[in-house]
Amino acid sequence: MNEQQYDHMLNIETTGYQYGFPKLAKYHRYEPTPYSGLEQLFESYELPPKAHFLDIGCGKGRVPIYIYHRFHIPVIGIEMDQKFFTEAEHNAEQYLKKVKKKQAPIQFLNIIAETYEIKKHDNVFFFFNPFSVHVFREFIKHVMDSITLYPRIVDIILYYPSPDYMDFLQQEQSLHCYLDIKLRHEKNENERIVVFRIPKQ
Numbered sequence: 739m740n741e742q743q744y745d746h747m748l749n750i751e752t753t754g755y756q757y758g759f760p761k762l763a764k765y766h767r768y769e770p771t772p773y774s775g776l777e778q779l780f781e782s783y784e785l786p787p788k789a790h791f792l793d794i795g796c797g798k799g800r801v802p803i804y805i806y807h808r809f810h811i812p813v814i815g816i817e818m819d820q821k822f823f824t825e826a827e828h829n830a831e832q833y834l835k836k837v838k839k840k841q842a843p844i845q846f847l848n849i850i851a852e853t854y855e856i857k858k859h860d861n862v863f864f865f866f867n868p869f870s871v872h873v874f875r876e877f878i879k880h881v882m883d884s885i886t887l888y889p890r891i892v893d894i895i896l897y898y899p900s901p902d903y904m905d906f907l908q909q910e911q912s913l914h915c916y917l918d919i920k921l922r923h924e925k926n927e928n929e930r931i932v933v934f935r936i937p938k939q
């Protein structure tokens with residue numbers, strides 16, 4: 739299926755890019771994660787036990803809705819832009835109508851990522867370069883603090899990982915790459931998905 743067919747199947751509208759967004763150095767424009775990339779991710783990657791999935795910078799909600807539809811696990815999307823947050827909530831409502839459910843553990847939060855309080859069951863964090871490495875570093879510090887308080891397996895998934903993100907996780911956090919998935923039909927070396935797994939201590 740192509741992007742439009744996938745959206746139609748889920749009864750949502752998530753195609754397109756972000757327009758009119760203020761040029762802020764710390765935060766990047768919205769670009770939807772290709773469904774084909776998500777399919778390739780789950781050809782190789784298995785979610786940890788009792789997965790709770792967070793999409794940091796979720797835009798219109800494509801990834802959380804796709805993940806819930808495929809795995810029926812709790813999902814959260816964090817989006818700072820009010821317009822896209824509203825569209826994400828609308829997409830969730832439309833999806834639930836399609837699958838004839840009144841409710842599901844699909845939640846969207848209209849906040850800045852750094853202010854999110856990591857919960858003890860949050861264990862999968864998905865990033866498609868939503869912001870600068872400075873914000874990423876601050877968010878990951880919150881994740882690490884949470885792991886210290888509540889030891890558990892935690893996965894960090896980077897879609898099209900930026901070199902800055904990779905350097906921070908590998909050099910500063912001393913994390914090892916768990917999976918490195920080269921996306922089919924892509925030529926740029928950054929066009930891949932990398933998973934870092936932090937084992938339970």
